[in-house]
Amino acid sequence: xxxxxxxxxxxxxxxxxxxxxxxxxxxxxxxxxxxxxxxxxxxxxxxxxxxxxxxxxxxxxxxxxxxxxxxxxxxxxxxxxxxxxxxxxxxxxxxxxxxxxxxxxxxxxxxxxxxxxxxxxxxxxxxx
Numbered sequence: 001x002x003x004x005x006x007x008x009x010x011x012x013x014x015x016x017x018x019x020x021x022x023x024x025x026x027x028x029x030x031x032x033x034x035x036x037x038x039x040x041x042x043x044x045x046x047x048x049x050x051x052x053x054x055x056x057x058x059x060x061x062x063x064x065x066x067x068x069x070x071x072x073x074x075x076x077x078x079x080x081x082x083x084x085x086x087x088x089x090x091x092x093x094x095x096x097x098x099x100x101x102x103x104x105x106x107x108x109x110x111x112x113x114x115x116x117x118x119x120x121x122x123x124x125x126x127x128x
Contacts, residue, residue, distance in 0.1 A: 011050020018055045025065040026123065036121055037067050044069040045113075046084045046095040053110040057094040060114040064121045068096075 023096040028036065045061070045068055047054035061068055072079040073093055085091045096107040096116065107113055118125045 008050055009063045011048075011052070014052060015050055015055055018059055023059060023063040025063060026121075028065065028123075032066070036065070039068045039120065040057050042099045044071050046071045046073040046080060046088070046097065047093050048072070048074040051093055054094045057096075057110045057113050060117060064117055066117065066121050 023048065043058065043066075046055075047057065047070055049072065058070075063110075072078065073081040073082075073084045073095075075081060081091060085093060087104065088095055088108075090108075092108050094098070094108075094110055094113055096113045098105040098107065107116060
């Protein structure tokens with residue numbers, strides 16, 4: 001119990017510091033941002049608020065200026081946690097859910113998620 005309180009406290013502090021030191025968002029034209037928002041409609045991130053890897057992923061999403069839906073999977077027996085377990089196959093965060101028509105892809109590991117999002121939304125990566 002004490003360990004859980006400590007972990008949540010440190011995680012909350014990390015999230016607060018991350019909020020204060022967020023990277024700058026990529027600037028796009030209005031039309032480009034609308035295209036990004038449309039593409040992001042098919043994505044959602046399952047996460048825990050104080051998880052360091054989720055914080056890392058949220059920072060990358062903020063920098064990329066992508067309006068992705070965040071789903072809290074921390075609460076036991078919640079709808080999002082159940083979807084992560086049943087549909088995704090495991091309760092592991094962060095997890096990027098990508099819906100493409102009838103196909104749903106569950107992408108785990110913060111580095112893999114960030115790489116995928118950079119490929120999809122970072123103009124510097126697209127130009128290279």
